[in-house]
Amino acid sequence: MTLFDPSAIYQRAECLFSQEQISAVIEKIAAEINLQFVDKNPIVISILNGGLILTGQLLTQLNFPLQVDYLHASRYQNKIRGESLHWKTYPQLDLNSRHILLVDDILDEGYTLVAVKEYCLGQQAASVQTLVLADKKHQRKAQENLKADFTGLEIPDRFVFGYGLDYQGYWRNAPGIFALHKEDEKS
Numbered sequence: 001m002t003l004f005d006p007s008a009i010y011q012r013a014e015c016l017f018s019q020e021q022i023s024a025v026i027e028k029i030a031a032e033i034n035l036q037f038v039d040k041n042p043i044v045i046s047i048l049n050g051g052l053i054l055t056g057q058l059l060t061q062l063n064f065p066l067q068v069d070y071l072h073a074s075r076y077q078n079k080i081r082g083e084s085l086h087w088k089t090y091p092q093l094d095l096n097s098r099h100i101l102l103v104d105d106i107l108d109e110g111y112t113l114v115a116v117k118e119y120c121l122g123q124q125a126a127s128v129q130t131l132v133l134a135d136k137k138h139q140r141k142a143q144e145n146l147k148a149d150f151t152g153l154e155i156p157d158r159f160v161f162g163y164g165l166d167y168q169g170y171w172r173n174a175p176g177i178f179a180l181h182k183e184d185e186k187s
């Protein structure tokens with residue numbers, strides 16, 4: 001067994017999308033949201049921790065009245081594989097009759113977004129739309145043809161980190177989306 005070395009992990013990872021590419025994508029999505037939500041007085045809910053960076057970079061580009069909230073639900077518990085969703089914090093604002101925009105890092109199998117969306121609808125939200133920075137391309141989605149309402153990037157079926165996504169708790173701060181080196185996927 002080799003020692004976990006976050007610096008080495010970063011050095012040998014493959015950059016799939018640079019910060020510049022991602023910023024351009026976020027700008028494009030912000031423009032769409034500005035059109036679609038302008039008169040909806042929505043609540044933008046960041047799904048922590050992964051949605052942190054995307055939410056921050058999106059929010060200052062939105063030019064209409066909105067409120068911000070967050071929830072903390074994680075599926076992976078710092079592991080690559082895992083099934084159930086662990087709720088740590090629910091949104092604090094009353095969602096009743098409100099239009100909701102959920103912001104998360106990635107649509108992998110989609111269990112997280114489906115469960116969170118159901119929760120919001122259960123709170124009588126008027127509508128719930130979803131935005132993810134990345135959609136992982138594979139055939140294991142929780143529902144057939146599951147898609148977010150807004151998707152930044154399509155990424156290959158590899159473990160990625162950066163821009164909010166972590167590897168064993170590290171590198172959410174990496175300036176881009178990086179795929180783990182094949183050797184590191186085994187650790």
Ligand code: IMP
Pocket residue numbers: 050075076104105106107108109110111112113158159160161165166167
């Ligand atoms: P889902 O429920 O399968 O869509 O899982 C979504 C959550 O799993 C994301 O919000 C991430 O926190 C985590 N996740 C899925 N794939 C990756 C990955 O490649 N890198 C880091 N986290 C991931």
Ligand code: MG
Pocket residue numbers: 047048049050051073074075104105106
């Ligand atoms: Mg997450």
